Amino acid sequence: MSTTAFAAALDALAATATAAGVSGPAARTEGERLAAAVAESSPGAPAAWIAATARPTSGSLQPFFDAAMSARRWRNAPTDLLDDLIATGSPHSTRYAEALAAVVDAAANLGDPSISAIAAAEGTKAVHRSAAAGRDKAPTPKTSPSTSPSTSPSTAHPLPTTPPHLTHPTQPRTPPLFPTAEGDGPDKAAGSETPRRDVSLPEVEGPLGPVNASRRGVSDPAAAPAEDVAEPERTLEELLDELDQLIGLRRVKDEIHRQTELLRIERLRGEAGLSAPTLTRHLVFVGNPGTGKTTVGRLVAGIYRALGLLDKGHLVEVDRSELVAGYLGQTAEKTTAVVERALGGVLFIDEAYALAEDQYGREAVDTLVKDMEDHRDDLVVIVAGYPGPMARFVGTNPGLESRFARTITFEDYSADELRQIFGSMARAADFEPEPAALERFDRLAADQARGEGFGNGRWARNVLDSAIARHAWRLRDVERPTLDQLRTLVPEDLEDVVDIGTDGEATT
Template structure:
C-alpha cells in the first residue's frame, strides 16, 4: 500500500481543479481548509496536523473557527461546488472529487477517530447532492464498484485507519460516478503509460515518447457545455424533499409570479416591482438552507440572477472587531454573493449593538445598489426574526415574503435518515429505523432541537461506529461494508465526538483551556 494523500497535497489539487473550472483559487482553498477542519474536529490533536498541513499558525482558535464555518459543508455542497453543479459545468465532477480527496485526507489528521470518518463520509456524499440523480442506486452492482478491493491510498501499517479509509473511498467513487451519469460527462480516457516496465534483466524503466499526432486529422470540435438546470428540474428537486408541504407550495407560487412578471416585462407591459428578498422562519435543521439553495437556482433559471450561487453566512462573517471595519467586511461578503443569493442565518443576532447595526445599514445600502442581481434571505427562529425585522425599517420594507418552516415529524425524520444513508451507500434496515424511532421518542424537543441535523449527527456517529466494528476484519464482505446495525446508533455519541478532543498536546506552549466540541452549526 502507498501513503495516503496528505491534506496539503489534496488542497493543492483542489486549487488546481478550481483554477481550471474558473473558481477563485483562494475561495477554493478556504473551502477545503474549512471542510478539513470540520471533519477532523473530533480527532485528538487534529488541529496540530491541520495547522501544519495548511501552513497556518498553530492555533486552536483558528482551527475552531474554520471547523465552525465548514460544518455546513458536511450536509450541503460548498458554494463553489453548488455553482458548478447548477451550471452543469464539465468541471463539476473533478471539483467534487477534489473535495472528496480533501475529506479523505482530513479523516487521517490527529489520532484515529471513527467519528471523523463518519464526518468525512457524509461530507463527501453531500458535495454532489445537487447533481446526483434523484434515484440513488442502493446496491453495489448499481454503482459498478468493487468494494472488496483494499484502499490504494491507505497508510502503510495502519490497519484500522486503512479499513476506515476503504469505506470512505467507496463513497467518494460512488459520488463521482453518479455525477458523471447526471451531467452526461464522459470519464477521462486513460492515456497509455509513459514508461515501459523493467525488462527480464531488471533494468530500470525507460521513458518512451507518445505516438505523434496525425497531421492531417482535423481536430474534433469541443462539446458544448450542458445547459444549466431548468425551473422545472429545480422545482422537481424541491418536490422530492421530505415534508415541507407549505414551503413547497409557497416556492411554486413565487416562481409562477416571477415568471409572469418576466414575461410581462419582455412584452413591454408595466408590472409592479415584486420584492424578491425573503424571510425563512424556523428552528434549526428544518431545511431552510436546502430550500434557499434551490431558490437561488430557480431565480437563475428565471433570468433574475446571473450566477445562482448561494453564499451562507452568520453574524461572525459580517461583523468585524472595530467600528468601520464591519462595513467593509459586510460589503465584501455581499460582493461575493452578487449574482446569487446571500443567506444570513440567525440574522436576529445582528440586533442589539452598534456593530450589528453597522452591518445592517451596510446590507440595506448594498441591497439597493445591487437590487437587480442580488437576493437576500434572512433566517432564524420565528419570534426573534419578527422583532429583528420590525426594529429595522430599512429591512421591513424589503422583506415582504415570509415562509415558515415547521419542525419535522418523527416519520419524516426517519425518512430523512434513510435518504441520507442511501446517499452515502449504507443500508439501514428496519431494526436500525426502529432504534432511531426510540432515540427520537426519548430526545427532548424544543427550539434547540436539531431536526434533520440531529438525524445527520446520528448517521455520522453510526458510520464511525460501523467502521470501528470492522476494524479487525481483514477482508469484510460487501454486505458488511454496507450494513449499519441498530447498535451503531449509540445515543451517547449521537450529538458529539466519540472521544474528548485534545486541543493542547503541548501544555507548556499552548493555552490549557479546552473549547467545547458540541455542534451548534447553522440550519
C-alpha cells in the same frame, strides 16, 4: 428591575428544589450557571448577574463567564438536577422545569437584552419543559467507550471517533432526496472568522459532512479550488422538480411555487408592456436548525436565474462574523465586500438577528439596506433564523421591513420524515440499515424533545455518524469483513446513542 426579578426567580427555584427533596443551594447554583449561559451575549449582563448572585469578585466579571462556559450544554439538554428528577420519576420534575424556565426568562432580561439571548432563552425553556413532560428519554447506564460488554478492560481497544475506512466518505450514486443539513444553529462560536462556502452547486450529504457534487473524485473537498464555480444552466422545471423531490417541507414548497409564479407573471407583464407592481424578491426563512433552509435558498437562487431575474444564480452564505468588523467604519467596507461577492446571486445571512445586538451590527444592517437598494436588480437577500428573534430583527430597521415582506416557515420534520432522511443518508454512504435498525431509529426520534432548537436533519445525520462509529467498533475483530458486513447497520449500532441534544450533537 431585571436583577430583582432574577434574584426572585433563583429563590423560587431553590424553594421548588427543597420541596422536591433536592438541595436548595445546589439548585440555586445550577440556576445561576444556566442563567449565565443564556445571558452571555447581552451587554451588561455579567455585572447584573454578579450583583444578583452576590458573588465576591473584587471587580472581576470572570465568575460570570466561568459559569456560562460550564452550563452551555444545558441550553440543549436538561440540567443535572432536572435529569435526576426525571430519571427517578419524581412528580416534582415538571414544577422544577417551570422554575428553571422562570430563571431563564429573568436571565434573558439581564443587562441590555440581546436578540441572541432571547432566542437562547426560548430554546432552553422548550428543552427543559419537553424533558419534564416525558418527551425526553430518561438516562440509561452508559457503557464506557473504552470497554465493550464482550471485551475485558485489559484487551479493549479505544472507540474510534471516525471509522478508519470512512476517512473520505463514499459518494452517492444518485442525488439524495433530502435537504442538506446546514449549519444553522444557536451555538456558533461568537466572532468566528472561518469563511463560509460560496455555494453554487448542489451538495450531497455524506455521513461525515457535505461534499460538493462538482468535486466528486476529489479525495479531500477542502483541497479543491475555493473560487466560485458557475452552476450549469438548469431549467425552471428541473429546479422546481428538485424542490418537490425534497423530503417533507410541504408548506415551504407551496410558498416557493407561489413566489415563482408571482415573479414569472410580473416578468411577462413587463415584457408585454404592461404595468406591474414591483414585488419584493428578498425572503425571510424561519425555523429550527437542520430543516433545509440553506438547500432551499440555493434552489431559490437557481429559480431566480431561470426566471431571468439574476445573472449567476449562486449563493453566498455568511453570518455576523463575516459582515461585522472590530471598528466602526470598517464594518461598512466588510459588508459591502460581501455584497459584491453575491451580486448576480443570493446573499444568505444565517442567524441574522445577531446583527441587531450592537452598533457594529446596526452599521452592517444600514450598509446592507443601502446596498440592497443600489443593487435591487442583481441581488437577492435571504435572512434566516428562529421565528421570534427574526421578527424582532426585521422590525429594528424600517428599510428591512419594507424589503422583507415574505416570510417562509420551515417546520420540523415528522418522525416518518426523519426516518426517510436517515435511510437516504445511510444509502448515500453505501450503508443499508436493517429494518430493526430503522425501528431503533424510530424510538430514538420519538424520545427527542421537539422544542425550539431541535436539530432535525442535523440530528439524523449525527445519529448516522454515531452508528457508523459503532459499526466500525463492532467489526474491530473481523479481519476481512464481507461486503454485507461492511454495508449493514444493525440495531446494536444505534443501541448506545442515548443522548443527542437539540443541537444534533451525539453522546454515546
